[in-house]
Amino acid sequence: xxxxxxxxxxxxxxxxxxxxxxxxxxxxxxxxxxxxxxxxxxxxxxxxxxxxxxxxxxxxxxxxxxxxxxxxxxxxxxxxxxxxxxxxxxxxxxxxxxxxxxxxxxxxxxxxxxxxxxxxxxxxxxxxxxxxxxxxxxxxxxxxxxxxxxxxxxxxxxxxxxxxxxxxxxxxxxxxxxxxxxxxxxxxxxxxxxxxxxxxxxxxxxxxxxxxxxxxxxxxxxxxxxxxxxxxxxxxxxxxxxxxxxxxxxxxxxxxxxxxxxxxxxxxxxxxxxxxxxxxxxxxxxxxxxxxxxxxxxxxxxxxxxxxxxxxxxxxxxxxxxxxxxxxxxxxxxxxxx
Amino acid sequence: xxxxxxxxxxxxxxxxxxxxxxxxxxxxxxxxxxxxxxxxxxxxxxxxxxxxxxxxxxxxxxxxxxxxxxxxxxxxxxxxxxxxxxxxxxxxxxxxxxxxxxxxxxxxxxxxxxxxxxxxxxxxxxxxxxxxxxxxxxxxxxxxxxxxxxxxxxxxxxxxxxxxxxxxxxxxxxxxxxxxxxxxxxxxxxxxxxxxxxxxxxxxxxxxxxxxxxxxxxxxxxxxxxxxxxxxxxxxxxxxxxxxxxxxxxxxxxxxxxxxxxxxxxxxxxxxxxxxxxxxxxxxxxxxxxxxxxxxxxxxxxxxxxxxxxxxxxxxxxxxxxxxxxxxxxxxxxxxxx
DNA sequence: TTGTACGCGTTATCAA
DNA sequence: TTGATAACGCGTACAA
Numbered sequence: 226x227x228x229x230x231x232x233x234x235x236x237x238x239x240x241x242x243x244x245x246x247x248x249x250x251x252x253x254x255x256x257x258x259x260x261x262x263x264x265x266x267x268x269x270x271x272x273x274x275x276x277x278x279x280x281x282x283x284x285x286x287x288x289x290x291x292x293x294x295x296x297x298x299x300x301x302x303x304x305x306x307x308x309x310x311x312x313x314x315x316x317x318x319x320x321x322x323x324x325x326x327x328x329x330x331x332x333x334x335x336x337x338x339x340x341x342x343x344x345x346x347x348x349x350x351x352x353x354x355x356x357x358x359x360x361x362x363x364x365x366x367x368x369x370x371x372x373x374x375x376x377x378x379x380x381x382x383x384x385x386x387x388x389x390x391x392x393x394x395x396x397x398x399x400x401x402x403x404x405x406x407x408x409x410x411x412x413x414x415x416x417x418x419x420x421x422x423x424x425x426x427x428x429x430x431x432x433x434x435x436x437x438x439x440x441x442x443x444x445x446x447x448x449x450x451x452x453x454x455x456x457x458x459x460x461x462x463x464x465x466x467x468x469x470x471x472x473x474x475x476x477x478x479x480x481x482x483x484x485x486x487x488x489x490x491x492x493x494x495x496x497x498x499x500x501x502x503x504x505x506x507x508x509x510x511x512x513x514x515x516x517x518x519x520x521x522x523x524x525x526x527x528x529x530x531x532x533x534x535x536x537x538x539x540x541x542x543x544x545x546x547x548x549x550x551x552x553x554x555x556x557x558x559x560x561x562x563x
Numbered sequence: 564x565x566x567x568x569x570x571x572x573x574x575x576x577x578x579x580x581x582x583x584x585x586x587x588x589x590x591x592x593x594x595x596x597x598x599x600x601x602x603x604x605x606x607x608x609x610x611x612x613x614x615x616x617x618x619x620x621x622x623x624x625x626x627x628x629x630x631x632x633x634x635x636x637x638x639x640x641x642x643x644x645x646x647x648x649x650x651x652x653x654x655x656x657x658x659x660x661x662x663x664x665x666x667x668x669x670x671x672x673x674x675x676x677x678x679x680x681x682x683x684x685x686x687x688x689x690x691x692x693x694x695x696x697x698x699x700x701x702x703x704x705x706x707x708x709x710x711x712x713x714x715x716x717x718x719x720x721x722x723x724x725x726x727x728x729x730x731x732x733x734x735x736x737x738x739x740x741x742x743x744x745x746x747x748x749x750x751x752x753x754x755x756x757x758x759x760x761x762x763x764x765x766x767x768x769x770x771x772x773x774x775x776x777x778x779x780x781x782x783x784x785x786x787x788x789x790x791x792x793x794x795x796x797x798x799x800x801x802x803x804x805x806x807x808x809x810x811x812x813x814x815x816x817x818x819x820x821x822x823x824x825x826x827x828x829x830x831x832x833x834x835x836x837x838x839x840x841x842x843x844x845x846x847x848x849x850x851x852x853x854x855x856x857x858x859x860x861x862x863x864x865x866x867x868x869x870x871x872x873x874x875x876x877x878x879x880x881x882x883x884x885x886x887x888x889x890x891x892x893x894x895x896x897x898x899x900x901x
Numbered sequence: 902t903t904g905t906a907c908g909c910g911t912t913a914t915c916a917a
Numbered sequence: 918t919t920g921a922t923a924a925c926g927c928g929t930a931c932a933a
Contacts, residue, residue, distance in 0.1 A: 226680055228910055239920040244912060255918060272680040276623070277910030279614035280925045303651035304644070304844065313641035316668060325682075327665060330654060342564060342610040344663070365608075480848050487850050506642065507848060510818050512825050566926055577904040582928060593902060615926030618909045 227269045288319050289346035290328045293353045299454035306505040307522050314526025322534045338365050348533045371533040376419050387529045387547045394518040394551035395427030398500050403435045406562040407470040414474035415447040421474050458485045470498040476508035494560035513557035520551045565607045626657050627684035628666045631691045637792035644843040645860050652864025660872045672699050686871045709871040714757050725867045725885045732856040732889035733765030736838050741773045744900040745808040752812035753785040759812050796823045808836040814846035832898035851895035858889045
């Protein structure tokens, strides 16, 4: 790897001149010198050393993508199609803007913070932050931060968040079920915080509108720990048979629920209707194709990255909360009854 | 961010002493000093500046994961479950070993090389390298490299490769089809190079053993460009109906073929049998569950990272070629005929 | 046992 | 228009 110093020596100019040419500060350098240096730069395929640049400018061009993992889960974060699609969008936008993406996955916020500081990331995209995770990060890290899907009031007040109208999405889905004649509708998820809590509220809202009573038993809770998942799924499927429809908090859950039902000899949608959330390939590749709430994870990732980069460039975002609108995609897993 | 210099000043010791304590060179420092410094380090939550360290030691602790993308494809690399599972394994092993993963995705090898040099990655894991891609990288990049799934003779001679016995896997699958009474067996893929070529050879091998003649028409080629995929899939499904079984080069293809067939009113496995390759969630979540050739992408990623890190530590690998063994997983998409 | 001083590659300041 | 030089934070050879 050739360095600026070396180039300067070989061309018999100063490092300043070389650096100026590299950065297009052309009015400071004579045309002949520019040509000479540029030609040489191309010949030797000069590539800047980022570490040196970081040190000199205290700027790393790194955008940290932070995901808090749950090691006990039946699939890892990078196996979740929703997460991957989002990261794919982030990667695309970050690279196009000349930044570098560094993915930090850990279940330990302290470790994450230490990585971020070590690499001196210029900005952060935070995802899967629950409880006080977001707070812990922003306490230590004082550069721009964009959240995805936080529902912490504290964070929403002070930071940019790219969210989704989860409540509306879920409400629309359940309204649709009701319109199709369903009144015994269960809600399936593995938790009741953050995004899922909002979806749960949407579900409750739609029930209430229609004057359908809610009982705690309607909440079908999945235990997504490695050893529990299968059993939990079958238990949920068994319980689901007391309902005519199930709203699932993700396509992944929906597809797995349908499989569990199928394995128990229950047909979807003939015997029971199922609706998902996300609209990713799992639902699309399923047969019958999954009726679900569409959100574009890739686009949302791209927007988050663009917004962060805009902030890094010194622009103030117009508003702190961006809420994308999901929409229902009707396919083949909901049956009209009566 | 506090620096060593600052710490030294505050404790009234030298930077050398602080540095020595940080690196556990305890025999050079008096016990009291060690205690004093360690306590202070913890208090201020000292985090080293990686850029400075890189510069000083010419070592980055970065392992570059290089994927050559095909932007025209109907899904991006990070949407492919096989790729994600592999990256998930890589990430796990790289982080556990105290290294950092930087993912480089691009369709432009020159751009990839420039990124790698810029960040001074200590080692590389190369994936999806076709034609002379591998050669172009290794010409410029003179540090340890581990390939995954290369079939370039040139690279295999000189570099470590973590491969899979693709030929054997495909052969076993087709043998199984033949054992089930199938003789009209098609081969479905989107290309005929690298990994897929090997699988094709395994397919041919099994046919030959059984004295079944091969015709070029047996090769069902998918066009996986964005605008072509759907039409191509349906064309393939139509052609597939001339056969009693189809061997597909990936679970993703298999599932989509089954869907296309289903959409045409053809039942799997009643009317036609389908077998996949990979054994990922797409096949497992499908109903009927996909009969397929199992490989553990995550494990393979982990092994690749471990191997590379071992080389970085100065150990010579025992052998250049590691070939993992896939095995057939019989589920529900192959019917015994006659 | 501790401290000084230099080099890593780049950028920025300021003087020539 | 150009160049010398300091600074960024760290690790280390060598001196004390």
